[in-house]
Amino acid sequence: MVGKLFNVFRTIGKGLKLTLGHFFAATKSREIKPITDSNYFAQKTGTTTIQYPHQKLPLPEVGRYQLDVEMDDCIVCDLCAKICPVDCIEIESIKSTEAIGKTSDGTTKRLYAARFDIDMAKCMYCGLCTVVCPTECIIMTDTYDRSTLTLNEMIYKFSDMTAADAEEKRIALEKQNAERMAAKEAAMQTYRNKE
The missing domain is CATH 1.20.5 (Single alpha-helices involved in coiled-coils or other helix-helix interfaces)
Structure with missing residues (x-):
């Protein structure tokens, strides 16, 4: 019985030693370094958290975050919706009676986008939709912190029709x-x- 009690106090002492060691070592804030820094992950002292949103970690340039659509360049080809593995893109097109205009790369627009919705709650951020877009109108932005209270607010409507x-x-x-x-x-x- 005394041996078990001693083992309990010894285990509690080890845990407190570890906790207090981290507590007193965290006397300074985390230093924000660029992601290209060779010592980016080498910070051993200081707090491990940052004071978000006042401090933000640098983002990689090739990161995959929120989708955005430039509707002036969209030809409503529906390729992004077809390739999406989770069906988070819904497009409804209406054929035009004549040419509508041209995109920034010179492609003639012949379809109206009656509906162009992206459900970011379903999106798995794979980036396939950005790869297949012939006019490169759908891109991934560097925005990652669009918090909402309901899932309905995660459906972004890009069509202005x-x-x-x-x-x-x-x-x-x-x-x-x-x-x-x-x-x-x-x-x-x-x-x-x-x-």
Whole structure:
């Protein structure tokens, strides 16, 4: 019984020695070093935490963080949504009746983005969507601290088209398709009458 009691006090003493050793060694704040520094992980003394958000650790340039879409450069090709392994990108496109404009790299835009939503709560930050984008309009930014209170706030809506505008574009497309079908039928009827 005395041996077990001695073992209990000895174990408690070892734990307190370790805890107090760290407590008194942490007399200075952590030094923020650039990530390229050879001694980046070699800090043995000082506190291990930083005073966030007043202090921030440097970020690597090739890090994968929040997604952002430059809609002026998007041709709504849907490649990013197709390659996404977790289906966090939802795109709804409407075909235009004529060319809309050009992207910054000269690609002609022929589709409207009625909806372009990215659910960052589902995103696994793999970066595949940024690789397949032909106009490089979807990128990963260096922002990593977008805290929200609900999961619905993690759905980022990049399309600026309203529901009324989208419906107007759909009606114009249907009208153009109907006119083309009527012209095609008229041409077929003319061809049949010649025979």
